[in-house]
Amino acid sequence: MNTFGHRFRFSTFGESxxxxxGCxxxxxxxxxxxxxxxxQNEMDRRKPGKNKYATARKEGDKVEILSGVFEGITTGTSISMVIFNENQKSKDYTNVKDLFRPGHADFTYFNKYGTRDYRGGGRSSARETAARVAAGAIAKLMLKELEIEVQSGICAIDGVEASEYDFSSVSDSEIFALDKNVEQAQxxxxxxxxxxxxSVGGVxxxxxxxxxxxxxxxLYFKLDSQIANAMMSINAVxxxxxxxxxxxSKVKGYDNNDQIRKDGFKTNHSGGILGGISNGDDINVKVYFKSxxxxxxxxxxxxxxxxxxxxxxxGRHDPCVAVRGSVVAESMMALVLADMALLNMSSKIENVKKVYSK
Ligand code: FMN
Structure with a gap:
């Protein structure tokens, strides 16, 4: 299944x-x-081949918008975007054509479908996540209209953990580090x-x-469940x-509860979500990538x-997929929020009347 979302939804296609x-x-x-x-800037943040901390595969990742936009404005019709692959080296995979690479989807794809595109993992490759970032950029442009901002960064690599989260330093860092003090160690x-x-893993x-x-x-489209679904759909998460x-699960109730004052919550242990609904506080989600x-x-x-x-x-590989993966996680968050924002509009009859009242 290659489609995600309910009201704001996207489908991706393509192989490594x-x-x-595209999407x-x-x-x-x-x-x-x-x-x-x-x-394009969003694409460039995720694209490979930028430095020694990422795979050497060099892709321009230029996005072409084929439909759904007229004179720079969305028309309400489906937006399709395509990204051409430019730097495949399929020969690198000839020796693994008939074997299952440990840690990859080769074993399960072959047993499930009886066939597989062995070149770079085919559809199971994280090359697909370029299309998610393109879709996520559209979601971000919608969220911008609502002044909702999504950002991300790396908080841990190989167990070297950030103790400060400074999102303003992320764009200057080759590994999108949130904490300058541990960036070099990471x-x-x-x-x-x-x-x-x-290789190493990261968060x-x-x-x-x-x-x-x-x-x-x-109940079944709780915000946290949608976020978990979105994040777990990313390769290596x-x-x-x-x-x-x-x-x-380790602290007592008193220490875990976010007490409430007139001007909001005193703490944010819940990550901005209560009962599956955003509570107006920052939403914070950590995404764990394997090595x-x-x-x-x-x-x-x-x-x-x-x-x-x-x-x-x-072949050429990311030594730590969490780095470029963080941009994908940020995109998936934007896609979930855009979807939930549209769905939430019909939660009360007052909202529906605002649209239909004469
Ligand atoms: N795995 C690799 O072996 N080499 C890579 O260069 C690579 N790059 C990735 C880039 C990104 C942005 C992400 C999110 C993942 C990457 N992966 C890479 C991870 C694999 O795609 C993934 O581990 C594999 O398909 C097996 O799926 P699973 O780990 O979700 O079970």
Missing amino acids: HGKAL IVDGVPAGIKIDEEFI KDAILAAKNKHN ALVNVKNAPIGLGEP KAVEIGDGTLS TPSIFIKQETVDIHNDEVDCELK
Whole structure:
């Protein structure tokens, strides 16, 4: 299934080594100004090949808008966007054609579908996330109209944790670090693993400012459930924490509750969500990425005949997928919020009357 969202929804298509990737975003209200430079800038934040902390695969990731926008304004029709692949090296994958790379989706795709595009993982490759960032940029342009801001950064790499979260320093950092004090140690951890032909994992923090009260549709489309769904759909994500997350299970109720005053909540352990509905406070979500599965150390695996073989990989890979993954997580958050903002409009009859009253 390749579609996400309810009222503001998008579908993606394309494979790592196919001709192109893209998305169709549906349910976007008419009248939103489409800033193409902003969309491209979002793509550039995620794109590979920028520095030694990312894969060397060089993609321009230029987005072409094919429909849904007229004279720079959304028309209310489906917006389709395409990104052509430019820098595939499919030969790097010939030696893994018939075997299952550990940590990858090869084993499960082959057993489920009976066939797979082995070139760079095909559809299971995170190359697809370029299309999500394009869709997410449209969502962000809608959220901008509502003055809702989504941002992200890296809070931990290989267990080296940030103690300060400074979103203003993220754009200057090659690894989108939130804490300048630990940035060098985080970079060193990535390069140390890379030099040993290994990889590291990391954690991204996604923060939402100025979210209105009321986003989220209990019971089964609770805001936290939608966010978890969105984040867990990103490649290599193994855990999602809303607010204090797992810590909430370790502290007493008094310390976990956010007490309320006239001017708002005194603390924000809940991550801005109560009962599956945004409470007007910042929404904070931590997204945990595993270590990149493609490593250049000999590993044990089986081939498609279930014969035991050695696996030796070639190709270009991110030594820490959390870094570029943080931009994808930010995009998925924007897509969830745009969807929930549109759904929330019909929560009260007063709202419906505002549209239909004569
Ligand atoms: N995995 C790799 O082996 N090499 C990569 O270069 C790579 N780049 C990624 C870039 C991003 C932005 C993200 C989010 C993930 C990347 N991954 C990479 C992770 C794999 O796509 C993913 O681990 C694999 O498809 C198996 O899926 P799973 O980890 O969700 O089970």
